[in-house]
Amino acid sequence: MPSIASSALLKHTREQALKMPEIVWADAELDEARGTSSLSSTTGRETRKMNTYQAIRDALSIALSTNDSAIVFGEDVAFGGVFRCTLGLAEEYGRERVFNTPLTEQGVVGFGIGYASMGSKLGNSTLGGRGMGGTAIAEVQFVDYIWPAFDQLLNEASKFRYRSGGQFNVGGLTVRCPTMAVGHGGLYHSQSPEGFFMGAGGLKVVIPRSPLQAKGLLLSSIRDPNPVVFMEPKVLYRSAVEQVPTSDYILPLGRAEILTTGSDLTVVTYGTSVYRCEQAIHLLTHPPEGTGIERTVRDALGDWRRSRKGQNTSSTPTIELIDLRTILPYDLPLVLRSLSKTHRLLIVHEGPTTGGVGMQIAGDVMSGFNTTSTTNESEEDVGRMRREAFLGLEAPVKVIGGWDTPGVALQYEKFYIPDEVRILDGLLEVLAY
Amino acid sequence: MLRRASSTLRPLINRISSLSTRSLGRLPNTQSPIVSKPHFFNSVTGDSNELIPAFRLIDGTGVPLDGAGLPELDEAFARKLYENMQLLPNLDNILYNVQRQGKISFYMTAQPPLPMTMSRPQGKTNACPGVAYALRRSPERSNSVAACFFGEGAASEGDFHAGLLLASTIPSPVVFIARNNGFAISTPSSEQYHGDGIASRGPGYGIDTIRVDGNDVLAVLAAVREARTRCVEQGRAVLVECMSYRVGHHSTSDDSFAYRARSEVEDRKRIDNPLARFRLFMETRGWWDAQAEEELKTRHRADVLKAFKRAETQSRWELGELFTDIYAGEEPWNIKEQRKELGRLLKKYGEDWEPWRRELQKYKNEGRDLIKE
Ligand SMILES: Cc1ncc(C[n+]2csc(CCOP(=O)(O)OP(=O)(O)O)c2C)c(N)n1
Ligand SMILES: [Mg+2]
Numbered sequence: 001m002p003s004i005a006s007s008a009l010l011k012h013t014r015e016q017a018l019k020m021p022e023i024v025w026a027d028a029e030l031d032e033a034r035g036t037s038s039l040s041s042t043t044g045r046e047t048r049k050m051n052t053y054q055a056i057r058d059a060l061s062i063a064l065s066t067n068d069s070a071i072v073f074g075e076d077v078a079f080g081g082v083f084r085c086t087l088g089l090a091e092e093y094g095r096e097r098v099f100n101t102p103l104t105e106q107g108v109v110g111f112g113i114g115y116a117s118m119g120s121k122l123g124n125s126t127l128g129g130r131g132m133g134g135t136a137i138a139e140v141q142f143v144d145y146i147w148p149a150f151d152q153l154l155n156e157a158s159k160f161r162y163r164s165g166g167q168f169n170v171g172g173l174t175v176r177c178p179t180m181a182v183g184h185g186g187l188y189h190s191q192s193p194e195g196f197f198m199g200a201g202g203l204k205v206v207i208p209r210s211p212l213q214a215k216g217l218l219l220s221s222i223r224d225p226n227p228v229v230f231m232e233p234k235v236l237y238r239s240a241v242e243q244v245p246t247s248d249y250i251l252p253l254g255r256a257e258i259l260t261t262g263s264d265l266t267v268v269t270y271g272t273s274v275y276r277c278e279q280a281i282h283l284l285t286h287p288p289e290g291t292g293i294e295r296t297v298r299d300a301l302g303d304w305r306r307s308r309k310g311q312n313t314s315s316t317p318t319i320e321l322i323d324l325r326t327i328l329p330y331d332l333p334l335v336l337r338s339l340s341k342t343h344r345l346l347i348v349h350e351g352p353t354t355g356g357v358g359m360q361i362a363g364d365v366m367s368g369f370n371t372t373s374t375t376n377e378s379e380e381d382v383g384r385m386r387r388e389a390f391l392g393l394e395a396p397v398k399v400i401g402g403w404d405t406p407g408v409a410l411q412y413e414k415f416y417i418p419d420e421v422r423i424l425d426g427l428l429e430v431l432a433y
Numbered sequence: 434m435l436r437r438a439s440s441t442l443r444p445l446i447n448r449i450s451s452l453s454t455r456s457l458g459r460l461p462n463t464q465s466p467i468v469s470k471p472h473f474f475n476s477v478t479g480d481s482n483e484l485i486p487a488f489r490l491i492d493g494t495g496v497p498l499d500g501a502g503l504p505e506l507d508e509a510f511a512r513k514l515y516e517n518m519q520l521l522p523n524l525d526n527i528l529y530n531v532q533r534q535g536k537i538s539f540y541m542t543a544q545p546p547l548p549m550t551m552s553r554p555q556g557k558t559n560a561c562p563g564v565a566y567a568l569r570r571s572p573e574r575s576n577s578v579a580a581c582f583f584g585e586g587a588a589s590e591g592d593f594h595a596g597l598l599l600a601s602t603i604p605s606p607v608v609f610i611a612r613n614n615g616f617a618i619s620t621p622s623s624e625q626y627h628g629d630g631i632a633s634r635g636p637g638y639g640i641d642t643i644r645v646d647g648n649d650v651l652a653v654l655a656a657v658r659e660a661r662t663r664c665v666e667q668g669r670a671v672l673v674e675c676m677s678y679r680v681g682h683h684s685t686s687d688d689s690f691a692y693r694a695r696s697e698v699e700d701r702k703r704i705d706n707p708l709a710r711f712r713l714f715m716e717t718r719g720w721w722d723a724q725a726e727e728e729l730k731t732r733h734r735a736d737v738l739k740a741f742k743r744a745e746t747q748s749r750w751e752l753g754e755l756f757t758d759i760y761a762g763e764e765p766w767n768i769k770e771q772r773k774e775l776g777r778l779l780k781k782y783g784e785d786w787e788p789w790r791r792e793l794q795k796y797k798n799e800g801r802d803l804i805k806e
């Protein structure tokens with residue numbers, strides 16, 4: 001049974017790390033701009049073993065060293081942060097650029113909005129002349145404490161560009177915050193509130209699954225021309241360890257990633273749940289021997305095979321596992337492309353089910369009349385894909401999320417967070433339908 | 434500029450200025466005296482070099498300061514105060530170790546043992562005025578006040594400012610009690626605020642305020658008694674800022690020597706120990722001695738261990754409680770559906786899936802209440 005540490009989804013060797021799909025090397029981009037070519041291939045690049053907090057620290061250090069306007073701030077950030085993501089940065093880059101704030105999240109995010117707004121470009125010049133504003137990297141100590149700043153994020157950050165007709169923006173703002181459950185966090189250190197942000201047009205929301213992903217996605221978020229809320233799954237800070245390229249690179253926002261390809265069922269997830277899905281898929285082929293679970297799996301797969309009679313299928317179903325990575329705006333076309341093969345969909349996350357990301361995706365797949373087909377041949381016809389995805393479904397969509405309780409209660413956490421066996425049950429249910 | 438106005442405007446201006454010379458004196462929304470020299474200020478004491486004084490009654494050896502008016506206090510009450518104060522370091526020591534052994538997931542240290550409960554950092558400061566307003570409206574509780582405890586870090590939240598503002602503007606009897614222990618996790622109070630502590634904010638909201646030596650239990654007692662009296666009499670909030678120093682780590686997740694020198698903490702402990710101070714005071718009165726101290730420590734230790742053992746062996750409530758107390762009244766369909774879904778899963782996997790089987794044993798009924806449904 002794979003654990004997070006031994007997960008096959010993590011890049012345990014340098015070669016695997018450097019072959020990360022869609023990785024964009026900063027120096028290669030420079031080369032392209034200059035028409036030169038130095039290190040654009042994978043040769044000559046270094047990787048180092050890092051856990052997630054080290055990878056995040058590495059990204060912050062690159063952001064600070066490549067951009068003079070960048071500042072990093074938040075509660076307890078100067079001594080390294082309660083999760084060690086900013087360790088040593090204050091010493092390295094000085095207290096003017098890496099600093100503690102008073103204990104006020106609305107203050108932290110509001111400050112970031114103001115600083116970022118000073119980087120708005122008006123025509124060719126920066127707002128306010130040669131001001132130093134621009135890249136504000138704020139930390140909210142736990143996502144559970146983002147609510148005092150919700151007003152700043154929704155009523156200021158998300159609307160900044162829109163309400164000024166594109167004249168001003170706070171694209172330089174990134175708000176980092178630890179998220180999800182760890183096993184003992186209780187009501188105020190376990191929340192997964194990304195669902196609340198789904199309607200926040202103008203903001204982006206990103207949740208990485210690993211050190212390599214965290215570094216590339218964080219650098220992307222920092223450089224993206226839109227404000228980004230970057231949620232870091234707490235449990236992965238130490239437990240997920242990967243070979244991470246040491247140089248400057250980004251991974252694209254708005255793009256999901258297929259982690260394992262398959263043709264019988266699409267599983268969409270993100271963050272910590274990625275590993276639980278991997279474990280559940282493992283259980284599908286390796287159920288605990290001699291247990292009722294083994295029989296349950298055998299029976300369900302028998303039903304699945306019978307339902308596929310006449311079709312040329314392998315004896316075990318193959319699962320397409322997708323990591324969403326960017327939650328807002330998320331990669332619906334990729335999900336639809338996958339569904340055109342599998343015709344079955346399971347979505348898994350920790351956050352509450354009602355109003356959550358899973359229900360949003362399920363709704364988007366089903367509401368095919370919401371989009372007009374494109375006549376532009378170079379564009380993907382998402383409208384048609386939506387209708388076909390819905391009409392092609394061979395089973396109802398299943399969403400496995402947290403329950404609709406107001407938070408994750410300490411004593412009940414093991415039965416709140418969708419774990420591998422609950423996900424296994426979902427796999428079987430959707431496959432055998 | 435009036436004098437340079439064009440001649441067509443002159444008659445109008447003359448009229449306005451003759452009116453205003455008569456009525457000008459006070460400004461419309463304030464009774465501020467008028468001065469003709471610019472006066473910037475940055476102090477609530479009137480003198481910008483002077484800090485808000487701190488109220489103290491006994492010195493480091495428990496001896497009352499000259500002219501100190503001690504609060505009324507008999508032996509029984511003094512002993513009770515001291516015993517409660519002593520309980521906190523005992524709790525800290527035992528539970529800290531218990532957490533280290535993995536028996537509990539997290540513990541937040543209570544030191545220094547001010548005569549006040551632990552503050553739950555954020556949020557409550559906002560709700561207190563409403564609590565107090567309700568008390569004011571309850572005839573049988575018109576003598577009661579709400580007490581709101583918080584740290585100097587929590588006082589940076591917008592909630593705090595909103596709470597103070599409402600408690601004075603919509604007169605509500607709240608005693609706000611700040612424990613200024615110099616740290617919010619790693620952040621020293623020097624990075625938490627630039628003004629004169631938390632106390633300086635009280636007058637900004639029109640609130641009677643006092644700063645107290647928080648390591649002097651008698652000063653805290655006297656100040657809070659007086660605060661309570663004012664609160665009841667005026668029906669408005671009062672703010673008490675207790676100055677102290679956090680000698681412990683913030684919590685079991687924190688190692689404070691990552692951001693402050695061990696020697697700083699040791700020095701502080703040596704210079705001023707609120708327990709020793711009060712104990713010396715009691716000893717000079719013949720209310721306490723070494724034997725009483727020994728007995729108390731033994732008793733506290735036994736009490737804490739006993740309470741812990743009891744808590745440890747208690748099984749959890751039924752697992753079905755996971756879905757209760759979400760709403761009052763009719764339970765919505767989604768909660769019903771989710772409870773059933775968990776029951777179905779438990780029935781199917783509860784015996785065979787080892788992590789669940791082990792976890793289920795911790796609940797009363799071992800999850801059968803959900804399976805049955
Ligand atoms: C809204 C919010 N933000 C951040 C935190 C994390 N946090 C918990 S305790 C604490 C420091 C509190 O300091 P202070 O108010 O001075 O209380 P003390 O622990 O010193 O008594 C912080 C930042 C929180 N609990 N709530
Ligand atoms: Mg404090």
